[in-house]
Amino acid sequence: MKTVTIKDVAKHANVSKSTVSQYLNKRYEYMGEETKKRIERAIEELGYQPNIVARSLKQKSTSTIGVIVANILHTFSTQVIRAIEDACHEKDFHIIVCNADDNPDKEKKYIDMLRAKQVDGLIIFPTGGNRELYERMVSEKYPVVFVDRSVSEIPIPAIMLDNVKAAKIAVQHFVEKGYERIGMITTSIIRNVTPRVERLTGFQQALQEHQLPVVQDYIKSLDPHQIREGLNEMLSLKEPPQAILAGNDLVLAEILNYAKEQHIQIPDDLALIGIDDVSYASFYNPPLTTIAQPTFDMGKKAAEMLLQKIQDADVKEEGHIYRFEPKLMMRESC
Amino acid sequence: MKTVTIKDVAKHANVSKSTVSQYLNKRYEYMGEETKKRIERAIEELGYQPNIVARSLKQKSTSTIGVIVANILHTFSTQVIRAIEDACHEKDFHIIVCNADDNPDKEKKYIDMLRAKQVDGLIIFPTGGNRELYERMVSEKYPVVFVDRSVSEIPIPAIMLDNVKAAKIAVQHFVEKGYERIGMITTSIIRNVTPRVERLTGFQQALQEHQLPVVQDYIKSLDPHQIREGLNEMLSLKEPPQAILAGNDLVLAEILNYAKEQHIQIPDDLALIGIDDVSYASFYNPPLTTIAQPTFDMGKKAAEMLLQKIQDADVKEEGHIYRFEPKLMMRESC
DNA sequence: CTGTTAGCGCCTTCAG
DNA sequence: CTGAAGGCGCTAACAG
Numbered sequence: 001m002k003t004v005t006i007k008d009v010a011k012h013a014n015v016s017k018s019t020v021s022q023y024l025n026k027r028y029e030y031m032g033e034e035t036k037k038r039i040e041r042a043i044e045e046l047g048y049q050p051n052i053v054a055r056s057l058k059q060k061s062t063s064t065i066g067v068i069v070a071n072i073l074h075t076f077s078t079q080v081i082r083a084i085e086d087a088c089h090e091k092d093f094h095i096i097v098c099n100a101d102d103n104p105d106k107e108k109k110y111i112d113m114l115r116a117k118q119v120d121g122l123i124i125f126p127t128g129g130n131r132e133l134y135e136r137m138v139s140e141k142y143p144v145v146f147v148d149r150s151v152s153e154i155p156i157p158a159i160m161l162d163n164v165k166a167a168k169i170a171v172q173h174f175v176e177k178g179y180e181r182i183g184m185i186t187t188s189i190i191r192n193v194t195p196r197v198e199r200l201t202g203f204q205q206a207l208q209e210h211q212l213p214v215v216q217d218y219i220k221s222l223d224p225h226q227i228r229e230g231l232n233e234m235l236s237l238k239e240p241p242q243a244i245l246a247g248n249d250l251v252l253a254e255i256l257n258y259a260k261e262q263h264i265q266i267p268d269d270l271a272l273i274g275i276d277d278v279s280y281a282s283f284y285n286p287p288l289t290t291i292a293q294p295t296f297d298m299g300k301k302a303a304e305m306l307l308q309k310i311q312d313a314d315v316k317e318e319g320h321i322y323r324f325e326p327k328l329m330m331r332e333s334c
Numbered sequence: 335m336k337t338v339t340i341k342d343v344a345k346h347a348n349v350s351k352s353t354v355s356q357y358l359n360k361r362y363e364y365m366g367e368e369t370k371k372r373i374e375r376a377i378e379e380l381g382y383q384p385n386i387v388a389r390s391l392k393q394k395s396t397s398t399i400g401v402i403v404a405n406i407l408h409t410f411s412t413q414v415i416r417a418i419e420d421a422c423h424e425k426d427f428h429i430i431v432c433n434a435d436d437n438p439d440k441e442k443k444y445i446d447m448l449r450a451k452q453v454d455g456l457i458i459f460p461t462g463g464n465r466e467l468y469e470r471m472v473s474e475k476y477p478v479v480f481v482d483r484s485v486s487e488i489p490i491p492a493i494m495l496d497n498v499k500a501a502k503i504a505v506q507h508f509v510e511k512g513y514e515r516i517g518m519i520t521t522s523i524i525r526n527v528t529p530r531v532e533r534l535t536g537f538q539q540a541l542q543e544h545q546l547p548v549v550q551d552y553i554k555s556l557d558p559h560q561i562r563e564g565l566n567e568m569l570s571l572k573e574p575p576q577a578i579l580a581g582n583d584l585v586l587a588e589i590l591n592y593a594k595e596q597h598i599q600i601p602d603d604l605a606l607i608g609i610d611d612v613s614y615a616s617f618y619n620p621p622l623t624t625i626a627q628p629t630f631d632m633g634k635k636a637a638e639m640l641l642q643k644i645q646d647a648d649v650k651e652e653g654h655i656y657r658f659e660p661k662l663m664m665r666e667s668c
Numbered sequence: 669c670t671g672t673t674a675g676c677g678c679c680t681t682c683a684g
Numbered sequence: 685c686t687g688a689a690g691g692c693g694c695t696a697a698c699a700g
Binding site: 003024 | 692693694695696
C-alpha cells in the first residue's frame with residue numbers, strides 16, 4: 001500500500017505538483033482542457049486520494065469541530081448531536097464527539113486533545129469546572145459555543161432551553177388538572193448545573209404564583225441511583241405529593257421503574273410530567289405527558305453559530321444566551 | 335492567538351527543537367535533569383500544545399479510527415459506539431462517527447473522506463452496496479472490521495449476533511407459552527441486510543422445528559412507515575397471529591404504537607418479543623420480553639480487533655465471523 | 669497557463 | 685547529551 005501522493009500524479013500526468021494542486025482545488029481558470037483531462041486520468045489510474053492531514057497542516061484548518069457533551073446518556077445530548085452533525089454535514093464539516101461524563105477533568109482532557117488535533121472550534125455542554133480554560137479560549141478568540149448550560153461570567157454564547165418556563169408550564173398543567181401537592185425531582189445539583197437549578201427555580205416560582213406552598217420535602221436533587229430511595233421517602237410522607245415533575249429523562253425512567261415496582265398507578269396514584277420528550281412517551285401506558293425541548297433547532301443553531309464564528313473570526317455576540325421554547329406534549333400521565 | 339510551536343519552546347528554553355521533541359516523546363534517556371526542567375517550564379509558560387496534525391503527517395498515523403454505522407437510530411448502534419469509544423479511549427485512540435443512513439453512496443463518501451483524513455482504520459456497519467471499495471481496502475491491507483452485518487465473499491472479519499439463534503430463542507419462548515400462530519416483522523430486506531435475513535431464516539427454521547406451519551401472511555419485511563399498515567393487514571386476517579416477533583427496536587416501537595391506538599392488550603390480545611433490549615423494556619406496561627444483544631461486548635471486540643490489526647499489520651484471521659450470544663430477557667409481554 | 673520555491677509543525681537520523 | 689538538516693504531502697505566491 002504505497003501511498004500515492006500529488007507528486008506521483010504530477011509525474012504521471014506530466015505536469016507539476018502545483019498544477020495538480022490547482023486542479024484539486026478547482027481553480028481551473030487558466031488550466032488547459034487538455035491538462036485537466038490528463039490530470040483527471042492520472043488521478044483515476046493511480047487511485048489517488050488527497051491527504052487531508054497534509055492539507056490541514058498547511059491551511060491551519062481541519063474542517064472538523066469537536067463536540068463535548070457532559071453526559072451522552074441523555075436523549076437530549078444524542079438528539080442535539082444528531083442535529084449538529086446534520087448542520088455540519090451540509091457545510092462539509094466533520095465532528096468528533098467526546099463524552100465528559102460530567103467530569104471536569106475529563107472535560108479538560110478532551111478540550112486539550114481536540115485543540116491539539118486542531119479542530120476549528122468546539123461545541124461544549126460545559127461541566128462548569130474549568131473556568132480558567134474557558135477564559136483562556138475566550139481570550140485567544142478560539143471559537144466555542146456552549147449548549148444546555150452556561151457558565152456565569154464567561155462570555156461564550158450559550159444555547160439553552162428556557163428552563164424556568166419549562167418548569168412553569170409543567171406546574172401550570174398540574175394545577176389545571178387539579179393537583180395541589182406537587183413535587184419535583186432532578187438529578188444532583190452539586191455543581192450548580194444550570195438547567196437543573198433553573199428548572200428548580202421555575203418550579204418554586206410557579207408554585208408561588210399559583211398560591212401553592214413550597215414544600216421542601218417534595219423537592220429533591222439526587223444522583224440517579226438514589227432516586228428510588230428519595231421517592232420512597234417522599235411518598236411515605238403522611239401527605240405525599242400527588243404529582244411529580246421529573247427534571248429530565250433519567251429521572252423519569254427511575255420514577256417509572258419505581259412506580260412499576262410499587263404498583264403505583266399513573267396518573268391515578270401519582271401524576272407525572274417529564275422534561276425531555278422521551279422516545280417511548282407516546283406509546284407508554286399511559287402515554288406520558290412531557291415538556292419537549294426543541295433539540296433539533298438547538299443543535300442546528302449551535303452548529304450555525306459556531307461555523308459562523310469560525311468564518312467571521314469575531315462576530316460580536318459573545319456571552320449572549322439564546323433561549324429556546326419548551327413545549328408541552330399533552331398526553332395522559334397528568 | 336499566535337500559535338506557539340516547538341520552535342518557540344526551544345528558543346525559550348535555550349535548546350534545539352529536536353531536544354524539545356525528544357522531551358515530548360519521553361525519550362529522556364540522555365537528557366540532563368536541568369534541560370528537562372527548563373523545557374518543562376518553557377512549555378508551561380508559553381502554554382504550548384503540540385500540533386497533532388503535524389505529528390500525524392510525519393508519523394503517518396492519526397490515532398483515530400472511523401466508525402460508519404448504517405443507521406444511528408438503532409439503540410444497537412449507539413450502544414456499540416459507546417463501547418467502541420470506551421475501548422479506544424483506553425488506548426488513546428479517538429473515533430469519528432458517521433451515519434451512512436443505509437445508503438451505499440453516503441457510505442462510500444464517508445469511507446473516502448475518513449481515509450483522506452488518514453484514520454488508521456475503519457469499523458463499518460456495512461450497507462453491503464460497495465463491494466469494489468471493500469475489496470480494494472482488503473487488497474490494500476487497510477484495517478477494517480465489520481459489525482452487525484457481513485458481506486459475502488469479502489474477507490473482512492465481522493462481529494455479529496447469532497441471529498438465527500436469536501430468532502429461535504424467541505420462537506422457543508413463544509411456543510413454551512403456548513402460542514402457535516406466530517408472526518414476525520422486520521425492517522426491509524431489499525438489500526439483503528444480513529441480520530434481518532438471518533433472523534427471518536432462524537424464525538422459519540424454528541417454526542418448522544416445532545412442527546408449526548410457516549404462514550407467509552404472518553411474515554413481513556417493511557420500511558418503518560409501512561409497518562402500521564402491514565400490521566393492520568396481518569391482524570385483520572381471519573386467523574391473525576397471536577404473537578409477533580419484532581425484528582429490531584424500531585419495529586417494536588411501531589408495533590407498540592399500533593397496539594396502543596387499536597387498544598390491543600399485550601400479551602392477552604397479542605404477545606410480543608422484541609430483538610434489542612430497549613431502554614424502557616423493564617418499566618413498560620407490561621414489561622417487555624426481549625432478546626438482548628451483548629452490545630457492549632460486541633463493540634469492545636470490534637475495537638480490539640481493529641486496534642490489533644492496526645498494530646500488527648497483518649494478523650491472519652480475515653474473513654472470520656465472530657458470533658455473539660443473544661440473551662432472552664424474560665419479562666411479561668409474552 | 670504552468671513550474672519553482674518555500675514553508676506548515678513535527679520527527680528523525682546523524683554528526684558533534 | 686544536543687544541534688543541524690531533511691522531509692511528510694500539500695498549498696501559495698511568484699515567476700516564467
